[in-house]
């Protein structure tokens with residue numbers, strides 16, 4: 007690529023043809039404010055918060071949408087820039103009805119940050135969007151028109167990245183708003199990628215923080231439990247957190263990308279008032295064993311529905327139910343890791359602890375907006391009870407910690423509770439694209455070997471499943487059987503795979519690019535560079551683990567025996583899905 011020099015604020019920098027002013031500035035740690043720009047999409051130049059002055063040019067230009075050229079001289083903070091940028095920010099505030107006191111985004115909000123940094127008046131212009139509607143998609147995602155600044159990122163995320171096209175702009179100028187396209191036959195899969203790309207939290211998860219705060223508050227008022235349980239007359243509060251959350255939440259506390267904060271999450275949840283904290287990695291080991299068994303059963307049985315698809319991503323399950331119901335029989339019947347673990351908490355563990363399942367309130371911390379909906383699906387119920395009572399995203403948990411002055415950086419780590427504390431390295435892989443497949447292959451290969459298992463359990467790393475390519479394909483040897491696998495990384499890449507189903511035996515689909523480390527509930531920003539660092543951290547957790555295969559998790563094997571003896575397989579381990587017309 008052709009290199010040349012440019013000047014920014016009087017200092018020389020090297021730049022390449024094809025780079026924008028914003029990219030060169032960020033590479034050199036020169037701060038230019040930006041709202042609508044996201045490296046996942048082509049720059050739209052909508053918000054004009056990033057305006058800069060170019061020597062010799064009459065008008066200011068948006069740094070995110072202007073390419074550098076040789077000898078360009080740029081000023082990022084001239085009087086002209088300050089005046090226009092500040093005016094644009096104040097106008098944006100007139101589009102964004104401030105709901106800061108209730109907003110879970112308020113500790114991270116770039117808009118608030120700019121207001122403070124540039125000493126702006128938030129209320130100089132009349133609010134223009136007070137009357138706008140809030141569109142809610144199931145219990146998972148919402149778009150609040152009164153906070154929307156018309157950047158278009160949600161529309162790009164849904165159309166360009168996810169290929170779902172559920173959102174569009176309606177109207178022009180002051181009348182413009184983002185609206186869903188149900189009436190045109192489009193359906194939302196609840197992946198939350200619109201929220202992940204919204205700079206001002208107008209598109210966001212449907213927040214359950216207030217409900218969780220209520221149960222924590224109620225607990226504090228209760229007297230100690232007569233049987234010696236740590237809390238209450240009433241409820242036992244349990245939290246569980248997903249494989250990917252440990253390598254992402256640290257970012258919200260200024261820690262390096264990919265830092266493993268599992269033990270700090272546990273300590274902070276305990277400080278908040280949860281009686282027990284479990285690690286969903288245990289659930290991922292259980293899911294692996296259930297799924298690997300089903301795979302081998304299907305592969306060996308004539309007439310079974312093939313290829314088999316993973317189903318632990320509810321965004322993907324929603325997609326199948328809404329757009330390809332003919333593939334429902336191809337989904338594994340295995341429940342997902344957080345539903346599995348919660349089910350075990352409310353059956354096996356409840357019995358062991360002599361607690362009534364209805365006395366347990368269980369909060370699941372997930373990277374995902376679609377998991378909020380998965381948790382309330384009636385088919386997940388065990389008897390009268392839902393396994394999970396509330397789902398918080400990673401972002402909601404960061405908010406809750408910050409609101410309660412809990413800093414992950416400084417808190418003393420604490421291990422998750424046992425039993426259900428041990429996990430294999432394979433379980434951590436569930437947090438990234440290819441991880442469910444790799445974990446299932448490790449265990450399926452061992453099970454398929456039967457009595458010779460010890461001889462053929464050698465292969466651990468299935469490198470073919472790793473990385474951030476949109477579609478990953480391979481043929482792997484499972485005890486002499488050639489298994490044709492595919493991994494779809496991001497629902498936007500699904501079509502070529504669905505068009506060629508006969509080429510595969512086993513397919514993993516994760517709706518979000520990168521898998522759950524890039525989930526709709528993860529910290530913002532999430533970019534390819536960040537996804538790479540997060541997924542790498544999962545590979546390292548796996549590599550360092552003493553046990554790296556799910557079947558080596560003795561606790562899981564013991565609990566599966568208990569489930570089988572109590573004939574709870576269909577209630578706790580498996581589920582089913584149904585065709586849906588609309589979301």
Ligand code: SF4
Pocket residue numbers: 143147163164168170171172173193194195196197198199200201
């Ligand atoms: S949740 Fe996903 S499918 Fe629904 S509008 Fe947002 S990006 Fe589109």
Ligand code: SF4
Pocket residue numbers: 149150153154155156157158159160161184200203204205206207208209
């Ligand atoms: S909802 Fe958010 S991402 Fe979508 S246009 Fe409005 S501000 Fe932009």
Ligand code: SF4
Pocket residue numbers: 196197318319320321322373374375376377516517518521522523524525526527
């Ligand atoms: S990839 Fe993960 S975060 Fe995204 S929808 Fe699926 S389960 Fe949720």
Ligand code: FES
Pocket residue numbers: 039040041042043050051052053054055056057068069070071
């Ligand atoms: S960030 Fe450049 S125009 Fe919005």
